[in-house]
Amino acid sequence: MEVSEVEVRDEVGADYLPHLMDLFASAWWTAGPTVSDVTRILAASDLVVALIHRRSGRLVGFARVITDEVYLAVVLDVIVAPGSRGSGLGAMLMDAIVGHPRLAAVRSIELVCQPDLMPFYRRWGFSEQVGRSRLMRRTSDPLLSGT
Incomplete structure (x- = not known):
């Protein structure tokens, strides 16, 4: 798929909910939410x-x-x-995020990723050098507990 065949939007309407469910099912960290869960996730997110x-x-x-x-x-x-992975769409997502006007004045943009994706995110200035900070997590999700 060519990047030129894709448009960026800042919303996911109800008609795209089945597609979003498919996307969530394709990633190990988002697999399993219900339609109700995803609806709540969208409502509670500041920027989509x-x-x-x-x-x-x-x-x-x-x-x-x-x-x-x-x-x-x-x-x-x-x-x-x-x-569509490997076609530049991930870069298109990240360009839209770091270039979004609502984030222009934000002092720190952070994310958590797997080690193999670190080179990808470095292209936008992300670094694993976060001072003395360390990620901590409290979860009931066994996929995220690392055990």
Whole structure:
């Protein structure tokens, strides 16, 4: 799929919910939520970026951000449809996020990723050098507990 065949939107309407469910099912960290869960996730996210394939109308990429628009923004759930990975759509998502006007004045944009994706995110200035900070987690999700 060509990047030129995709448009960026800042919302995911109810008609794209089945597509978003498919995207969530394709990633290990988002697999398993119900439609109700995903509806609540969308409502509670401050910024949503959706990639829609122009011809098919299919949602092929998604990411969301939680932010106070001053000090911190946390990028979550950067997902590209399995058949479209490696085509530049992930970069398109990240360009839309870091270039979004609502995040222009934010002092720190953060995300959590797997080690193999660190080179990808470095292209936008992300670094594993976070001072003395360490990620801590309290979870009931065994996929996220690392055990």
